[in-house]
Amino acid sequence: MIKYLLSRLATFVPTFLGVCIISFGFIRVLPGDPIIVMAGERGMTQERYETLSRQFGFDRPLPVQFWEYFTGVLQGDLGRSFVTNRPVWDEFFSLFPATLELALCAIIFAIALGLPAGIIAAVYRGKFFDRALMSTALVGYSMPIFWWALLLIIVFSGNLGWTPVSGRMGLMYFFDDVTGFMLIDSLLSGQSGAFKSAVQHLILPSIVLGTIPLAVIARQTRSAMLEVLSEDYIRTARAKGLSPGRVNGLHALRNAMIPVITVIGLSVGTLLAGAILTETIFSWPGIGKWMVDSIFRRDYPVVQGGLLMIAVIVMIVNLIVDVLYGLINPKIRKR
Amino acid sequence: MSLLTIRNLSVEFTTGSGRFRAVDSVDVDVRAGEILAIVGESGSGKSVSMLATMGLLPWTATVTADEMSFDGRDLRAMSGPERRRLVGADLSMIFQEPMSSLNPCFTVGFQIKEALRKHTDLDRKQRHARCIELFEMVGIPSPEKRLSAFPHQLSGGMNQRVMIAMAISCRPRLLIADEPTTALDVTIQAQILDLLTGLQKETGMGLILITHDMGVVAETAERVAVQYAGQKVEDQPVADLFATPHHPYTAALLAALPERATEKRLPTIPGVVPGQHDRPEGCLFSPRCKFADETCRIVPPPVQPRPLGLARCHYPLEVPEGVVPAKVEGASA
Numbered sequence: 001m002i003k004y005l006l007s008r009l010a011t012f013v014p015t016f017l018g019v020c021i022i023s024f025g026f027i028r029v030l031p032g033d034p035i036i037v038m039a040g041e042r043g044m045t046q047e048r049y050e051t052l053s054r055q056f057g058f059d060r061p062l063p064v065q066f067w068e069y070f071t072g073v074l075q076g077d078l079g080r081s082f083v084t085n086r087p088v089w090d091e092f093f094s095l096f097p098a099t100l101e102l103a104l105c106a107i108i109f110a111i112a113l114g115l116p117a118g119i120i121a122a123v124y125r126g127k128f129f130d131r132a133l134m135s136t137a138l139v140g141y142s143m144p145i146f147w148w149a150l151l152l153i154i155v156f157s158g159n160l161g162w163t164p165v166s167g168r169m170g171l172m173y174f175f176d177d178v179t180g181f182m183l184i185d186s187l188l189s190g191q192s193g194a195f196k197s198a199v200q201h202l203i204l205p206s207i208v209l210g211t212i213p214l215a216v217i218a219r220q221t222r223s224a225m226l227e228v229l230s231e232d233y234i235r236t237a238r239a240k241g242l243s244p245g246r247v248n249g250l251h252a253l254r255n256a257m258i259p260v261i262t263v264i265g266l267s268v269g270t271l272l273a274g275a276i277l278t279e280t281i282f283s284w285p286g287i288g289k290w291m292v293d294s295i296f297r298r299d300y301p302v303v304q305g306g307l308l309m310i311a312v313i314v315m316i317v318n319l320i321v322d323v324l325y326g327l328i329n330p331k332i333r334k335r
Numbered sequence: 336m337s338l339l340t341i342r343n344l345s346v347e348f349t350t351g352s353g354r355f356r357a358v359d360s361v362d363v364d365v366r367a368g369e370i371l372a373i374v375g376e377s378g379s380g381k382s383v384s385m386l387a388t389m390g391l392l393p394w395t396a397t398v399t400a401d402e403m404s405f406d407g408r409d410l411r412a413m414s415g416p417e418r419r420r421l422v423g424a425d426l427s428m429i430f431q432e433p434m435s436s437l438n439p440c441f442t443v444g445f446q447i448k449e450a451l452r453k454h455t456d457l458d459r460k461q462r463h464a465r466c467i468e469l470f471e472m473v474g475i476p477s478p479e480k481r482l483s484a485f486p487h488q489l490s491g492g493m494n495q496r497v498m499i500a501m502a503i504s505c506r507p508r509l510l511i512a513d514e515p516t517t518a519l520d521v522t523i524q525a526q527i528l529d530l531l532t533g534l535q536k537e538t539g540m541g542l543i544l545i546t547h548d549m550g551v552v553a554e555t556a557e558r559v560a561v562q563y564a565g566q567k568v569e570d571q572p573v574a575d576l577f578a579t580p581h582h583p584y585t586a587a588l589l590a591a592l593p594e595r596a597t598e599k600r601l602p603t604i605p606g607v608v609p610g611q612h613d614r615p616e617g618c619l620f621s622p623r624c625k626f627a628d629e630t631c632r633i634v635p636p637p638v639q640p641r642p643l644g645l646a647r648c649h650y651p652l653e654v655p656e657g658v659v660p661a662k663v664e665g666a667s668a
Contacts, residue, residue, distance in 0.1 A: 230393075231435065232430060232432055232435040232436040233435065233436055233437055233438040233439070235386075235391055235430070235436070236430065236436045236437065236438070236446075236498070236501075237438065238390075238391055238422075239389060239391055239422065239423060239427065239428050239430075239502075240422075240423040240427075240449065240450040240453060240501070241418075241419040241420060241421070241422040241423030241424060241450070241453055241454065242419070242423070242449065242453060243416070243419065244415075251438050251440075251441075254438075254440040254441075255438070255439070255440055328440065329439070329440060330439070330440065330485045330487070331439060331485070331487050
């Protein structure tokens with residue numbers, strides 16, 4: 001198992017190098033000049049432009065700029081934002097908890113509903129529940145997210161008044177960030193009602209963000225279960241006189257989990273990169289919105305540093321998925 | 336006293352192109368401690384009828400029977416939980432493909448202990464001890480180590496031994512072995528058959544051996560049921576069947592055995608088993624039978640009395656003196 005883990009970790013090195021190059025190159029390939037953007041409507045003199053250009057190091061050849069960036073990265077220095085002059089590292093970690101909290105809630109919502117739904121649909125294949133569920137999943141998958149979000153806001157926030165429209169916390173509560181996770185910080189603050197407010201703020205964004213993963217997980221679980229249920233070893237399990245619950249829930253599900261974990265891992269990776277639409281609609285202060293804003297401002301250090309951080313997080317998620325494969329399927333585990 | 340009694344069992348599958356009758360009014364009788372072989376070509380319904388007995392058919396199958404009882408208990412009237420207490424304990428089954436019949440995600444020890452936990456009162460320690468005892472019984476070397484192996488780490492022969500250990504773990508009174516040696520090497524085949532018959536003698540359980548290998552039948556079985564296209568066509572003690580087959584299909588099968596060949600070319604049975612859409616009206620074997628006449632093609636044959644091996648035939652072979660073959664009303668002979 002440790003050997004397996006090390007072999008997975010070894011693949012990190014070339015991937016990391018590639019991500020560094022791509023994140024550095026990506027923003028520079030885009031048309032537009034950060035200094036011009038900074039100058040805004042008024043413009044600036046040629047002299048001032050050149051001073052700034054030298055200050056940011058744009059006058060030197062690209063390989064030199066990359067080398068400086070790369071050696072910085074290896075030392076944990078992602079540079080400072082052109083716009084705020086704060087270290088990219090700090091900015092990232094002040095926003096990341098919000099994204100992480102929302103992503104986790106969304107994926108928990110998606111797994112909690114999608115997995116059982118897929119299992120039930122597979123066990124009762126062709127019956128009413130199966131058909132109803134799979135058509136609903138298709139609708140969920142193809143629905144535009146912003147429209148779905150607005151629909152939910154109209155019904156639950158507008159008509160029913162059950163949930164807030166945007167943000168992470170009610171205005172009457174104020175407390176310091178300890179972990180950056182509202183659910184935890186609100187409990188730590190000891191203010192009554194703060195936790196409830198945090199939960200209420202999370203509900204709609206989680207549902208909206210979790211809808212597509214939910215549909216994908218439900219469909220993937222169903223098809224994986226259908227395949228596994230026709231295997232010989234399921235017949236063996238039934239021949240032992242095991243209950244349907246144990247046959248489906250243990251013998252079949254354990255095998256069906258392998259493709260399902262793949263799609264869960266992919267979904268988590270996407271969600272952690274920030275959900276631009278959801279974060280924008282619910283004014284959620286997360287990574288997605290920050291990245292988009294930075295791209296528009298041509299804030300090179302933020303874009304390349306943010307991309308790199310997201311890529312590393314996705315790599316870590318993939319590593320966890322690989323480890324889970326090994327835990328679930330002994331054939332993958334190398335001895 | 337009959338352990339397993341099945342009367343007029345039929346199994347139909349709903350397929351995309353209509354209904355398909357895989358088993359057609361089959362009777363099965365097994366006494367305690369008896370070895371019955373069911374032989375037939377692929378598609379003759381021998382596995383399906385036993386899977387129906389175990390209640391293991393997929394949801395597309397419809398099972399009907401006039402009687403289906405195990406040890407005097409009606410299998411058809413049982414509730415799901417009741418039947419699951421019986422299946423895997425008193426009535427167990429092993430399958431053709433040992434490599435795919437074990438769950439790749441669990442150790443073989445876990446998979447056997449699971450059956451013990453379901454059907455016995457043994458505690459964890461006793462279950463472990465019983466597993467080791469079982470592995471020794473089926474001839475798995477260093478059982479303690481093998482218990483924590485996954486199926487993919489064992490050979491096909493070892494996996495089939497694990498399957499057998501699992502099937503006999505709760506001391507079944509009837510074991511159904513569905514072509515247990517087909518997927519194995521020839522050298523291993525003999526070992527597994529010896530093991531099965533040895534265990535059968537030791538424990539006194541009934542054994543149903545499903546096979547298409549007449550050699551296996553001759554060596555192991557006491558009684559033989561021959562199935563063709565979902566019907567039982569003959570049922571005799573093994574020596575009598577080999578000496579005086581009464582159904583032309585049995586006779587043709589025996590004639591096709593290499594050991595019995597008298598000419599250089601091995602005799603074959605022309606044609607194939609009828610499928611879903613070309614089932615004959617009368618005798619199902621009539622298109623391939625060299626004795627068939629007009630009656631055979633139109634009128635379904637009667638089941639002959641026991642002295643004629645319960646042969647499902649209008650014109651049974653080798654009729655002994657004093658036995659009158661059954662005739663179907665209105666069939667001109």
